[in-house]
Amino acid sequence: MFKSLSLKVIVFGFIFTFFSSFGQSFFIGIFNPSIRDTLSITHGQFGTIYASATLCSSFLLIWIGKKIDDVNIFKFSLFVIILLSFSCFFFSKISSVILLFIGILLMRFSGQGMMTHTGSTIISRYFTKSRGKALSAGWFGLSTAEFILPVSMVYLLTFVNWKDIWVSISISVLILLPIFSFLLVKNLKLDSREKTGSNETNDLNIKQWKRIEVLKDYRFYVICMNMLAMPWIATGFFVYQSFITESKEWGSYIIAQSFMSYSIFSIITLIASGFLIDKFTSRKLLIYMNIPLLISTLVIIYLNEPLTAFLFLGLVGISNGWANVLGSSTWAEMYGVKYIGSIKALTTALMVFGTAFGTALFGILIDLGFSIEEIAVVSGIYIFLSIVLLYLIRKKLNPVII
Numbered sequence: 001m002f003k004s005l006s007l008k009v010i011v012f013g014f015i016f017t018f019f020s021s022f023g024q025s026f027f028i029g030i031f032n033p034s035i036r037d038t039l040s041i042t043h044g045q046f047g048t049i050y051a052s053a054t055l056c057s058s059f060l061l062i063w064i065g066k067k068i069d070d071v072n073i074f075k076f077s078l079f080v081i082i083l084l085s086f087s088c089f090f091f092s093k094i095s096s097v098i099l100l101f102i103g104i105l106l107m108r109f110s111g112q113g114m115m116t117h118t119g120s121t122i123i124s125r126y127f128t129k130s131r132g133k134a135l136s137a138g139w140f141g142l143s144t145a146e147f148i149l150p151v152s153m154v155y156l157l158t159f160v161n162w163k164d165i166w167v168s169i170s171i172s173v174l175i176l177l178p179i180f181s182f183l184l185v186k187n188l189k190l191d192s193r194e195k196t197g198s199n200e201t202n203d204l205n206i207k208q209w210k211r212i213e214v215l216k217d218y219r220f221y222v223i224c225m226n227m228l229a230m231p232w233i234a235t236g237f238f239v240y241q242s243f244i245t246e247s248k249e250w251g252s253y254i255i256a257q258s259f260m261s262y263s264i265f266s267i268i269t270l271i272a273s274g275f276l277i278d279k280f281t282s283r284k285l286l287i288y289m290n291i292p293l294l295i296s297t298l299v300i301i302y303l304n305e306p307l308t309a310f311l312f313l314g315l316v317g318i319s320n321g322w323a324n325v326l327g328s329s330t331w332a333e334m335y336g337v338k339y340i341g342s343i344k345a346l347t348t349a350l351m352v353f354g355t356a357f358g359t360a361l362f363g364i365l366i367d368l369g370f371s372i373e374e375i376a377v378v379s380g381i382y383i384f385l386s387i388v389l390l391y392l393i394r395k396k397l398n399p400v401i402i
Contacts, residue, residue, distance in 0.1 A: 005188070006134070009126045012184040013138025016077075016119030019177060021145035022088060022169055023111015025235040025355055026259065028104070030153045033242050034162040039097060043243055047363020050239060053101045054356035057109035058349040065117050065345025066211070073122060073188045077181045080118050084110040085174040092166035108352060116142075117348045120328040122185070124344070125337045131329050132277030136270040139324040143270060146317075147263030154256040207400040208336035211343055222393055223330065224350055225386040229290050230323040231351045232358030233297075233379045234316055239359050240366065247372045250306045255313075262313035262320070269321025282330040283397040287390055289326055290383050293319035297380035301373045327351070334399050 021027050028050075036046055068076055087106035094103045119138055127134040156165055214220050237244065241255040276285060296315035299308060331343050365375050 006127070006130075008184045009123060009188065010134055010137045012077075012181070013119040013123045013134075014141035014144075015177070015180050015184075016080075016115050016141065017139055018141035018145045019084065019173060020111050020115035020119070021142060021149055022084070022173075023107040023109075023113070023115065024142070024145075025112070025238040025359070026146060027149060027153070028107065029239040029241050030150060030157070030256070031162050032239060034157065035094065035100065038094070039100060041097065042367065043240060044363040044367035045097075047239065047359045047366070049097060049101050050104055051356040051358075051360030051363070053104035054108045054352055054359065057105050057113055058352035058356065060109050061113045061117065061349040061352060062345055065114065065348060066342040068118065068121055068345070069339060069341035074181060074186050077118060077185060078178060080110065080114045081173060081177040081181065084115060084177075085170050087111065088166050088170035088173060092163040092170070094163075108355075112355070113348060113352050117344060121341050121344050122188070124328045124332045125340050126188075128337075130278060131332060132282070132325060133274035135277075135325045135328050136274030136321075139270055139321075140267065142324065143263050143266040143321070146266065147260055150256040150259040151253075154253065205401060206336050207402050208338035209334075209343070210339050211346055214335055214343055214346070219334070219393060219397060222386075222389050223286065223397075224347070226286065226290055226390050227323065227327055227347070228350060228354035228357075229383050229386055230293060230316075230319055231354035232361070233293065233383070234320065234358075235355040236358035236362035236375070236379070237316070240362050243366055244300075244372050248304055248306075248308070250309055254306050254309045258309040258313045261310040262317035265314045265317035266321040266324075269318045270325065273322055273325045277325060277329055282326050282333050285322070286326055286330060286397070287387065287394055289322040290319055290387055292316070292322075294380060294383040294387070297376040297383065300376040301380070334397065336399070 032046060036042070041049075083106075087103070087110040090099075091103040091107055094100050119141070120135065123134050123138045124131065153165070209217075245251065245255055273285070292315040296312050296319075299312045299315065303311070327347070328344070331347060332340055335343055361378075362375060365378070
């Protein structure tokens with residue numbers, strides 16, 4: 001299905017999305033209790049710090065992320081790797097609220113932001129005919145991390161200090177990723193493209209939108225409303241997973257174990273979505289993306305048994321699998337690939353902003369005395385409204401042909 005250089009690009013994307021997990025909410029959320037105990041802060045205080053730091057990281061991403069359209073890919077990758085390694089090391093030195101803010105800002109910017117932005121942008125730009133399958137294969141990296149890391153970290157925290165874990169991660173990043181990047185993308189050019197057997201591709205026949213033009217397109221905002229549902233709602237649940245287990249009386253290991261369900265269903269959806277996108281296009285499939293996420297809020301509202309955690313995270317995993325691939329391929333289909341780095345820097349920043357919003361909102365609602373069921377109601381209403389708006393413009397999502 002994929003030739004040598006194509007396979008290297010996919011493996012590169014896989015590795016970068018895997019290592020992005022250290023800046024993802026599901027991973028940082030595992031250390032939430034340890035950090036709060038160390039600094040003696042509440043859920044709401046942690047959420048406010050997390051949200052404000054994440055928000056700042058999204059602004060950085062808009063500015064720095066667009067450089068991927070102009071800089072040598074290997075050099076850009078090295079910059080991101082060094083930044084992630086430093087961020088992990090800095091995170092291990094957190095001893096005050098101010099350092100927590102800086103540490104989260106660095107982790108969210110380097111991990112969730114720049115690592116996913118780099119991996120997915122390079123795949124989106126390189127592939128044309130097989131973009132859906134390539135993106136789904138690349139996003140396996142994050143799904144693999146979500147399967148392995150939660151249980152592993154919860155186990156390690158029983159006998160290893162949480163700060164020592166972050167030092168080990170920093171060293172691993174600095175040693176492994178430069179080697180992988182050199183082997184995989186050292187000779188990849190900005191204009192490198194998948195060989196499709198023809199002189200022209202659909203990407204070259206559509207209008208290549210600049211970021212300023214995209215910002216004037218009303219369709220962009222409706223799609224973003226749907227794209228942001230997963231980041232802000234899932235992040236809220238992930239960061240406050242200890243609050244959920246306490247509220248539902250599930251036990252400390254249930255959420256960590258049920259992340260395997262989340263990962264398995266993400267992987268299944270990734271496999272299916274890649275083929276479906278290449279056959280039907282992202283634009284036609286976008287309407288179905290958040291339906292499982294909507295159902296997951298109903299699960300939290302009405303069910304309380306420990307097995308509910310596996311069903312809940314399994315449904316979230318399905319939407320996550322769709323969102324990971326659709327979140328990259330939709331923009332390339334609608335707006336072209338010439339300025340895809342600049343556009344994706346904006347959309348990734350909005351995603352990061354969404355996670356900040358979700359963390360802040362959940363933390364405030366928790367401190368105000370909202371139950372997890374009431375928070376799920378708020379989340380469900382947002383998802384429903386975003387799906388309705390997308391349905392109303394579903395026939396207007398075609399690219400502009402030139």
